[in-house]
Amino acid sequence: MTSFKFLSCFKCLAVAAGVAAVTGVGFLYSGLYPMGADDHHNDLTYWALETLRERSIARASNDIEVPTDLNSSERLLAGGADYNDMCTGCHLKPGKTESDFTLGLYPAPPNLTLTGDRHGHEHAGDTDNDDEAIKRQFWIIKHGIKASGMPAWGPGHDDQRIWNMVAFLQRLPELSPQQYQILTARGADDAGHH
């Protein structure tokens, strides 16, 4: 009798799983889900995707070793010039509050001229400038994030060059537009930092 009940319950679960799978695949093929970047996810989808992303990055970046000389002027100069060339379109610079990319990308790229708790992304919690946030930044710059507009810079940039950018990011929120200009200007023949 008990085994009969178990069997029928197992059958029910199998049927339910089958129906769910068929419904899910049907939904995928229906084309009903809005894919435009200007049509935002519902809260549940956003939470699920954000949790997936943050858990994945936290796990993958866990073993990264942070260099001890991250707060050096040489790293700031080298990283600043690269940040200015490669990141400002999406992540802005002091004195700028928006760009076509910040308006159009979804999810919107964080404004890195603001500290983590001010740029509206709560993912790293209150971990500004601590090891976890630094490892996270390094990993994201190196590997990028799928379907977000953030490319992987690792294939064209060695680890030292990426650490230089991470070093610059630690000081970026406190820079004035004038300080930023001086630190990031490459000058006429300033290629020697890399």
Added chain:
Amino acid sequence: MKRQSLSYFVALPALLLALSAQAHDPKEHMKEAQAPDCAAMKDMDHSKMDMKDPVMQAMMKKCMKAMHKDEEGSHEAHGDKGHTDHGNHDEKSDEKKPAKHQHKK
């Protein structure tokens, strides 16, 4: 014929590899390179400047480089004109120096 197609197989990936390596060379950005606006340092609040701060040190390094470049440029310009006014030049460049790098500490 075989050798020719083999050379394509070798040359094409080598070319693509070379181009991808160049794609992120900092020299690529030299075309739009801006000079650092070191004159802006004069307007900054010098009482808040900490010379031990890496940001401050980085700015100083950048502006020292820019100043040396300016000096070299003016030396060359004077060299083109001839050596007749060389004596005056040193005086003038010494006058210029503090204006860019003066810091009240």
